[in-house]
Amino acid sequence: MSDTKDTKTAPGIRELAEITxxxxxxxxxxxxxxxxxxSYDDYFVVDIDAHVSEDxxxxxxxxxxxxxxxxxxxxxxxxxxxxxxxxxxxSPGLSHQSVGGRIGHQGRREPVExxxxxxxxxxxxxxxxxxxxxxxxxxxxxxxxxxxxxQDDVEVELAKAFNRWMVEKILPQDARLKGxxxxxxxxxxxxEELVAKYAxxxxxxxxxxxSTRNNAVHADCYMRxxxxxxxxxxxxxxHSGYHWGDPSFAQLxxxxxxxxxxxxxxxxxxxxxxxxNAMPERFPRLKMLWVESGLAWIPFLMQRLDxxxxxxxxxxxxxxxxxxxxxxxxxxxxxxxxxTNMKLLEVTMEAFNAETQLLYSSxxxxxxxxAPSTIADLPFLSEQAKRNILGLNAARIFNLDTTRKKPAAAxxxxxxxxxx
Amino acid sequence: MxxxxxxxxxDVTIGRLEELQQRERIVLDIEGIGVGVxxxxxxxxxxxxxxxxxxxxxxxxxxxxxxxxxxxPDQKSKGLxxxxxxxxxxxxxxxxxxxxxxxxxxxxxxxxLRALPVRVENGEVIVTV
Ligand code: FES
Numbered sequence: 056m057s058d059t060k061d062t063k064t065a066p067g068i069r070e071l072a073e074i075t076x077x078x079x080x081x082x083x084x085x086x087x088x089x090x091x092x093x094s095y096d097d098y099f100v101v102d103i104d105a106h107v108s109e110d111x112x113x114x115x116x117x118x119x120x121x122x123x124x125x126x127x128x129x130x131x132x133x134x135x136x137x138x139x140x141x142x143x144x145x146s147p148g149l150s151h152q153s154v155g156g157r158i159g160h161q162g163r164r165e166p167v168e169x170x171x172x173x174x175x176x177x178x179x180x181x182x183x184x185x186x187x188x189x190x191x192x193x194x195x196x197x198x199x200x201x202x203x204x205x206q207d208d209v210e211v212e213l214a215k216a217f218n219r220w221m222v223e224k225i226l227p228q229d230a231r232l233k234g235x236x237x238x239x240x241x242x243x244x245x246x247e248e249l250v251a252k253y254a255x256x257x258x259x260x261x262x263x264x265x266s267t268r269n270n271a272v273h274a275d276c277y278m279r280x281x282x283x284x285x286x287x288x289x290x291x292x293x294h295s296g297y298h299w300g301d302p303s304f305a306q307l308x309x310x311x312x313x314x315x316x317x318x319x320x321x322x323x324x325x326x327x328x329x330x331x332n333a334m335p336e337r338f339p340r341l342k343m344l345w346v347e348s349g350l351a352w353i354p355f356l357m358q359r360l361d362x363x364x365x366x367x368x369x370x371x372x373x374x375x376x377x378x379x380x381x382x383x384x385x386x387x388x389x390x391x392x393x394x395t396n397m398k399l400l401e402v403t404m405e406a407f408n409a410e411t412q413l414l415y416s417s418x419x420x421x422x423x424x425x426a427p428s429t430i431a432d433l434p435f436l437s438e439q440a441k442r443n444i445l446g447l448n449a450a451r452i453f454n455l456d457t458t459r460k461k462p463a464a465a466x467x468x469x470x471x472x473x474x475x
Numbered sequence: 476m477x478x479x480x481x482x483x484x485x486d487v488t489i490g491r492l493e494e495l496q497q498r499e500r501i502v503l504d505i506e507g508i509g510v511g512v513x514x515x516x517x518x519x520x521x522x523x524x525x526x527x528x529x530x531x532x533x534x535x536x537x538x539x540x541x542x543x544x545x546x547x548p549d550q551k552s553k554g555l556x557x558x559x560x561x562x563x564x565x566x567x568x569x570x571x572x573x574x575x576x577x578x579x580x581x582x583x584x585x586x587x588l589r590a591l592p593v594r595v596e597n598g599e600v601i602v603t604v
Contacts, residue, residue, distance in 0.1 A: 060485075060486040060487075060488070060601075061485060061486065061487045061488070062487070062488045063487060063488065063489050063490065063501075063503055065487070067505065067506040068487060068503055068504070068505050068506070069503070069504050070501065070502065070503055070504075071502040071503065071504050071509065071524070071532070071534075071535055072502075072535070073502075073535055073536070073537070074532060074535045074536060074567040083567070085532070086525070086530050086531055086532050086568075087530075090530060154570045155539075156537070157536065157537055157539060157565045157567075157570045157572075158567065158568075158569065158570045159536075159567055160567070160568075422569065422570065423569060424568075424569070425529070426529050426530070428529060428530060429529060475532070475535055
């Protein structure tokens with residue numbers, strides 16, 4: 056029995072609405088804001104991997120295509136069957152990310168009417184404030200599959216248009232948003248042109264290759280590109296993804312099976328080629344970052360490659376150390392961080408020196424995103440390790456100013472709509 | 476000591492049982508404590524609005540029938556189906572599902588929602604927070 060009795064309309068009590076794809080990000084993430092207020096509001100936090108839902112603004116990108124013919128095709132498709140996927144190779148009917156609509160923030164459209172600035176920037180700023188982020192690095196979404204596009208010229212034209220859209224329209228609107236330049240890796244000479252053009256752009260803090268592709272990263276056609284990126288001092292990130300059409304994955308009958316394996320698959324292949332061909336010896340100052348494969352694959356691959364290289368050194372003659380030692384010098388992003396077994400996670404983090412090599416990433420607003428509390432609440436990390444992973448490692452690698460950029464969590468909570 | 480243990484306990488009448496029956500769920504914020512109150516098959520439950528996964532607002536997502544794998548007597552798959560009796564609370568943050576009546580996750584019964592005391596008195600649903 057209780058001490059007092061109230062109705063649901065009494066002071067201090069209010070009803071909360073269902074969270075849907077139309078809810079304001081600050082309401083959707085209010086629990087993350089409370090977590091920030093409770094444990095990490097004074098930390099410097101950088102989110103290395105969040106996403107632009109570029110399909111919502113796709114005609115803005117299509118209009119920036121240089122090639123007259125592809126621009127005309129893209130804009131025509133966008134008004135018809137192609138819609139917000141014009142020219143892209145994603146399969147909308149195989150895009151089960153929202154689990155039949157259960158997870159509304161994947162592909163959400165929240166009210167931004169009346170707020171000055173680009174709607175994407177408004178939504179992104181709300182997300183940064185709600186999660187307590189000082190900076191957020193934004194990647195494309197549907198374009199993550201472009202490496203498998205059968206038309207190389209389409210990848211080139213969309214890459215150029217998307218990069219212009221980011222650099223000219225989006226990033227200048229908020230100093231807390233930063234980008235990694237999309238490299239159309241199927242066409243190395245265009246990647247070189249783009250690196251030359253954007254290497255000094257302040258808001259472009261690195262370069263990205265979408266990992267879902269079948270190009271061998273050690274191919275000689277990429278050596279000049281790597282040299283240019285190494286000279287820029289900015290990191291090269293391989294962002295993993297999925298491709299259900301890949302023959303290995305075509306035998307998997309559920310999205311979850313394919314998703315679980317493919318996001319680790321592509322980065323494992325690229326790291327394997329990178330190491331066996333001794334790329335760290337050839338580009339020792341190139342900062343390599345592996346994005347969105349979680350962490351569990353890292354000790355697996357370290358052990359597999361060490362095991363094989365010890366028996367077959369003649370097949371990896373450029374290596375002067377064990378593959379795992381090079382892997383301990385690479386950088387990794389955290390999401391989707393496997394954490395159903397804390398003991399395994401602790402050992403995993405030890406294996407690659409997470410304290411200095413791991414960078415927090417949210418993947419917001421995708422369905423399997425991670426809140427900063429996934430790091431802040433880990434029972435086995437020191438305070439300093441948490442601060443490093445949540446922001447200071449990113450500041451070191453990307454050369455970011457660590458003065459506080461975000462509003463106080465209490466202020467964000469007080470100012471949110473509070474509908475949900 | 477937890478926040479709830481230090482606070483004075485408070486009874487909150489969330490409404491008539493018929494209203495809850497018709498709406499299936501009512502979620503309240505009671506001085507910063509979120510609670511979802513549910514009605515199913517004549518039973519009432521109240522769950523804390525904090526997901527055991529990453530602390531998301533679990534009671535504010537969709538309610539869906541449990542998905543079942545139908546298997547014939549020959550062990551051949553008969554495809555997916557919706558349960559006609561079991562309904563799940565779906566956390567809107569990442570989709571963890573919990574049975575409305577037991578609060579348990581369908582794949583891991585060790586994972587569950589935290590129950591709050593709830594009762595029906597003179598046709599009114601009263602939750603203690
Ligand atoms: S917080 Fe509920 S599913 Fe992740």
